[in-house]
Amino acid sequence: QKEVEQNSGPLSVPEGAIASLNCTYSDRVSQSFFWYRQYSGKSPELIMSIYSNGDKEDGRFTAQLNKASQYVSLLIRDSQPSDSATYLCAVNPLSGTYKYIFGTGTRLKVLA
């Protein structure tokens, strides 16, 4: 059974701080990794994708991938109250397909 694990939270951080969201996955051969943000009552919105070990930065967001340890993380710098949402980690275990496995999401609360 392929699994993607996330801490459900809520993770509370003060405004301006760095929020760190973590995700582990069970299928060692997984190739593609994605972070989605989902506001309450809305659909998931793609934030970042990452495919290679290391860091990938996009604005205030940094995705980190460590395939040896089977984890992927998302850092949000200078957190804002508008970042308060559920963050979903998705793993595509089979390159060339779109068969995502989603984690249950981490609820982030940024306190003003």
Added chain:
Amino acid sequence: SAVISQKPSRDICQRGTSLTIQCQVDSQVTMMFWYRQQPGQSLTLIATANQGSEATYESGFVIDKFPISRPNLTFSTLTVSNMSPEDSSIYLCSVEGLGGGAAKETQYFGPGTRLLVL
């Protein structure tokens, strides 16, 4: 990314009835997907819908319960048949990321259909 719309945005239905959800994309896409997100849960893939072929269903989902149509490259429907309260959920369509710099194997989601079955 593509602009994706879904209709209806929400509905309240009686058990035993069926509801057809429409998904429209503003550009042609090969692959479309239907997901279910039950209250407080993550997303579960129901099926993959490619134009010109039968939908491919995931384990636990069957065509009789969730028939899917994909008549062209911009449109798909999902029907939830013979509904029960357990079908109350958010139903989402998604499409593959398109060119123009879209990351490979990415998916973009429509706004979702919120279904409550009484």
